[in-house]
Amino acid sequence: MAWNEPGNKGNDPWGNRGGNDQGPPDLDQVFRKLTSRFGGNRGGGGINAAAVGIAVILLALVWGLSGFYKIEEAERGVVLRFGQYYEQVGPGLGWKATFIDEVIPVNVNNIRELPASGMMLTMDENVVAVQMKVQYRITDPRAYLFNVTNPDESLNEAMDSALRYVVGHTTMDDILTTGREQVRQDTRVELEGIIEPYGLGLTVVDVNLLPARPPEEVKDAFDDAISAQEDEERFVREAEAYARAVEPEARGRVQRMEQEATAYRERVTLEAQGEVTRFVQLLPQYLAAPEVTRERLYLETMEKVFGNTSKVMVDTEGNGSMFYLPLDKIIERSGSKSAPKVGASQMSESDSQPSGTFNTNRGANNRGGSIRQGRN
Structure with missing residues (x-):
């Protein structure tokens, strides 16, 4: 028989045995029964103090961890x-x-990078596209977090301002070619001066200037100009290299000529001093025997004169024919130091040197006939 059929008594699953209860038990009653099992009911339904303590301890433990x-x-x-x-x-x-x-x-150790770029006006009123990257590091965390709202954005605006200021005071040729390093250094100094009053808590590590370029409309013309400047620099370097190679040689020749001039001056000076000394020593002899001294000086002078010319001996026959003998050639071939004899002609003792020119006539006196100087 089902529990709700008429005549069924005491089979209600909710405990209604007398048939007086009309529904399920109240939840408040169920809760009271559960709490009573943990230590009884105090004050008509209060939560057990031990359970509250355990919950508080658990919460404190979780909070602490x-x-x-x-x-x-x-x-x-x-x-x-x-x-x-x-x-x-x-x-x-x-x-x-x-x-x-x-x-x-x-x-605070990570190096961050922030780019900046744009079309900027140069000092010579040209437009150039410039790109730059700044590398920075956080050095003051408190200032980085609280001094400004967005320090990275502030740094970006400061870098753009510094870059435009430096580019506006630089010519386009310097930005594209030789003045790039100066632009980079000036931009870094200007950037550090801008961000210092704001206290961003940042330190600029480096500023890199990327290759700048002119507008596309005039790019070909600027490329030609840059090529011409590179050729000019190459020619200048070649000329400097040539100058460095030629200059030592020229200095060496100058030094050699100076040394030769100095040696010539000393030699002439010493020779002149020697001549003076010789004439001083010769003066007493000339005073003692003037004729003999003059004759000796004459012979010595003629010896020097004939020593620098070629000598030819001439033997005149009775019929007027002349016979030439180059004495210097004969002496070179024979290796003899004495002069050769030709016919009945004789050379005097002073004419036996391997230099000079002699003309001896047949039938002349015993001094070798007439002597004359001749040249080939």
Whole structure:
């Protein structure tokens, strides 16, 4: 028989044995029965104190464990207490009060990069496309987080301003060719001067100027101009190399000529001094025997004169024919130091040198006939 059929008594699954209850038990009653099993009912339905204590301990444990944090070696932690700056912590494991403190890690070793580019007007009123990248690092985490709203965007605007200022004070040729390094250095100095008053907590590591280019409409003309400048620089370097190669040779020739001139001057000076000394020594002899001294000087002079000319001996026959003998050639062939004899002609003792020119007539006196100088 079903529990709800007429005449069924005491089979109600909800415990209605007398038939007086019209529905399921109240949830409040079920809850009271459950709490009574943990220690009884106090004050008509209050929660057990032991259960509350256990719950509080569990919550405190969870709260305490949730406060542990870790800061990496390359980071620094900025601690906020109730939303305001409290302190800065270093790398390692730490603990914070959850819901009270907040720790923001900031990487201070990572080098960040920020690009900037645009069409800019140069000092000579030309337009050039310039691209630049700045590398920076966070050095003050507190200033980086709280001094400005967006430090990266502020740095980007400052770099654009510095780059436009430097490009506006530089000619286009310098930006495209030889003045790129100066533009880079000036831009870095200007950028550091702009961001210093704001206290961004950043340090500029390097500024890289990428290859600039003119507008596409005039690119071909500027390429030709750059090629011409490169050719000019190449010719200048070649000329400098040639100058470095020729200059030492010229200096060597100059030094050699100076040394030769100095040696010639010393030689002439010494010869002149020697002649003076010889004449001084000759003066007493001339005073003692003037004729003999004059004759000796004459013979010595003629010896020097004939020593620098070719000598030819002439033997005149009775019929007027002449016979020439080149004495210097004969002496070279024979190797003899004495002069050869020709016919009945004789050379005098002073005419026996291998130089000079002699003309001896047949039938002349015993000094070798008439002597005359001749040249081939």
